[in-house]
Amino acid sequence: MLRVEELVAGYGRIRVLHGLDLRLDQGEVVALLGRNGAGKSTLLKAIIGLVPVRSGRIRLEDRPIEHLPAYRRAALGLGYVPEERRIFPELTVRENLELAARPGGPWSIERVYALFPRLAEIEHRPGGYLSGGEQQMLTLARTLVTNPKILLLDEPTEGLAPILVRAIAATIERLKGEGMPILLAEQNLAFTGGLADRAYVLETGEVRLAGPMNALVQDPRVRELLAL
Amino acid sequence: MNLDLGFLLQQFLTGLATASTLFLLAVGLSLIFGALGIVNFAHGSFYMLGAYLLYWAVRGNPEGLWWGLVEVAAIGLTLGALVERALLRPVYPRPEHHQILLTYALLLVIEDGVKLLFGAAYKSLGPPQALAHPVWIAGAPFPAYYLVQILLAALVAVLLWLFLKRTRMGLWIRAITQDRAMLEALGVPVPRLLTAVFALGIALAALGGGVTLPMQTVSPGAAVEAVINAFIVVVVGGLGSIWGSLLGAFLIGEIQAFGVMLWPEFSIAFVYLLMAGVLLIRPWGLLGRPPALRT
Ligand SMILES: Nc1ncnc2c1ncn2[C@@H]1O[C@H](COP(=O)(O)OP(=O)(O)OP(=O)(O)O)[C@@H](O)[C@H]1O
Ligand SMILES: [Mg+2]
Numbered sequence: 024m025l026r027v028e029e030l031v032a033g034y035g036r037i038r039v040l041h042g043l044d045l046r047l048d049q050g051e052v053v054a055l056l057g058r059n060g061a062g063k064s065t066l067l068k069a070i071i072g073l074v075p076v077r078s079g080r081i082r083l084e085d086r087p088i089e090h091l092p093a094y095r096r097a098a099l100g101l102g103y104v105p106e107e108r109r110i111f112p113e114l115t116v117r118e119n120l121e122l123a124a125r126p127g128g129p130w131s132i133e134r135v136y137a138l139f140p141r142l143a144e145i146e147h148r149p150g151g152y153l154s155g156g157e158q159q160m161l162t163l164a165r166t167l168v169t170n171p172k173i174l175l176l177d178e179p180t181e182g183l184a185p186i187l188v189r190a191i192a193a194t195i196e197r198l199k200g201e202g203m204p205i206l207l208a209e210q211n212l213a214f215t216g217g218l219a220d221r222a223y224v225l226e227t228g229e230v231r232l233a234g235p236m237n238a239l240v241q242d243p244r245v246r247e248l249l250a251l
Numbered sequence: 252m253n254l255d256l257g258f259l260l261q262q263f264l265t266g267l268a269t270a271s272t273l274f275l276l277a278v279g280l281s282l283i284f285g286a287l288g289i290v291n292f293a294h295g296s297f298y299m300l301g302a303y304l305l306y307w308a309v310r311g312n313p314e315g316l317w318w319g320l321v322e323v324a325a326i327g328l329t330l331g332a333l334v335e336r337a338l339l340r341p342v343y344p345r346p347e348h349h350q351i352l353l354t355y356a357l358l359l360v361i362e363d364g365v366k367l368l369f370g371a372a373y374k375s376l377g378p379p380q381a382l383a384h385p386v387w388i389a390g391a392p393f394p395a396y397y398l399v400q401i402l403l404a405a406l407v408a409v410l411l412w413l414f415l416k417r418t419r420m421g422l423w424i425r426a427i428t429q430d431r432a433m434l435e436a437l438g439v440p441v442p443r444l445l446t447a448v449f450a451l452g453i454a455l456a457a458l459g460g461g462v463t464l465p466m467q468t469v470s471p472g473a474a475v476e477a478v479i480n481a482f483i484v485v486v487v488g489g490l491g492s493i494w495g496s497l498l499g500a501f502l503i504g505e506i507q508a509f510g511v512m513l514w515p516e517f518s519i520a521f522v523y524l525l526m527a528g529v530l531l532i533r534p535w536g537l538l539g540r541p542p543a544l545r546t
Contacts, residue, residue: 097438
């Protein structure tokens with residue numbers, strides 16, 4: 024579904040990704056592992072179009088998209104959930120959802136409220152007043168209502184209490200069960216271990232290791248690359 | 252000093268009429284800064300252009316005012332969209348001073364353009380016949396046209412509020428001031444949205460210039476005066492805030508109207524005092540956001 028070929032990208036003159044290859048197929052959950060600064064977020068931003076691509080290809084269902092602006096890529100079915108959550112602080116929870124909602128798929132505002140009942144309870148609260156966990160639910164819900172074909176999830180468990188981590192894991196499990204392909208950037212090996220089918224381990228903007236998740240979890244090199 | 256009720260009411264309404272013009276002028280400046288992050292030094296030029304366009308559209312016949320205003324707003328929309336596409340879009344990635352230089356250059360070009368097309372002399376147009384006479388309010392005479400100006404600005408404020416609060420595009424415009432890149436990543440066509448906001452802001456300024464023409468003459472120098480007034484309003488009210496523009500325009504209109512009563516030679520000093528006071532106590536304006544909350 025999604026293919027990244029020899030991708031070079033960065034910020035201004037700084038290169039962060041140095042010729043990266045990656046694949047995400049229908050129904051797969053693929054983890055993107057790597058310690059702080061490895062380039063996970065930069066890769067997801069380059070895929071959605073928030074970081075300019077210097078060279079290389081990004082294909083969505085065989086169509087090259089690296090030259091398209093971010094809103095066109097989103098309209099083609101890429102759903103990006105940022106690490107920093109980026110809730111619109113002065114809009115209410117409901118408005119945060121309404122501005123993104125796009126019909127033509129299973130996800131409506133009512134359905135994400137059913138998935139995260141807490142959001143329905145606080146739907147009139149401004150985004151700036153949400154707790155970290157509420158923000159994480161909202162940022163995921165907001166991307167879901169765009170009805171994406173692919174989900175790019177950047178560290179959804181960062182800074183969350185264990186109970187919320189389990190709730191997010193259950194949600195990802197459920198999305199996976201519905202056949203949603205997910206590219207999941209994470210540092211939490213225990214969290215990804217049970218969810219992902221395959222993984223790529225990044226270091227300084229390059230893929231160091233790749234393979235099935237259950238093999239990588241055992242691999243001592245992975246623990247070393249993640250500095251565990 | 253005559254302090255009867257009719258006189259006070261008359262001053263108050265005169266202040267409101269000034270505020271109406273200031274609101275139409277400043278609200279677009281504020282909207283444009285909020286969404287595009289650009290300080291539009293040419294904003295007053297589009298206000299002035301609106302007055303000239305109305306003058307041209309009615310061809311000397313004051314009865315053509317209403318249809319003329321519709322034309323002015325439509326031309327303002329088109330012109331705003333063209334300027335955004337052709338001139339502003341290329342400078343978004345550039346440093347801020349390039350954007351300022353560009354809008355300043357636009358101010359100069361429009362001023363000279365107007366001189367070429369209309370000459371340097373003052374132009375004027377009377378109000379339509381039906382509004383040319385004063386109405387008597389609490390025993391004091393008041394220009395009927397001022398009431399129309401006030402109603403029109405109030406109508407624009409209400410429509411703008413409904414647009415921003417109730418429509419999807421309005422929701423996007425509120426969001427774009429907070430996090431443009433995230434909005435785009437969610438699939439919202441941000442470039443088209445920026446064009447729309449600039450066009451709307453310019454149309455409002457042009458409309459403001461047009462509406463004011465029947466009560467004021469226009470000359471090429473009106474642009475600079477207008478843009479300074481617009482800046483005072485947004486500094487007081489808060490740059491980027493619609494309600495701030497409304498409040499700023501109201502305060503400045505009334506301070507001018509009552510300042511003239513108290514100290515005619517220095518009435519403008521009260522306006523600057525207000526501005527200085529706001530800058531000292533709330534540098535981001537009465538209804539603006541402190542910079543720390545901006546994203
Ligand atoms: N806006 C930016 N400008 C310049 N360099 C940046 C910017 N954002 C990130 N970088 C650099 O790019 C590199 C990769 O950062 P990135 O955020 O992609 O890492 P990450 O794997 O997501 O890390 P983390 O686990 O901390 O989120 C780092 O060296 C970082 O300093
Ligand atoms: Mg990151």
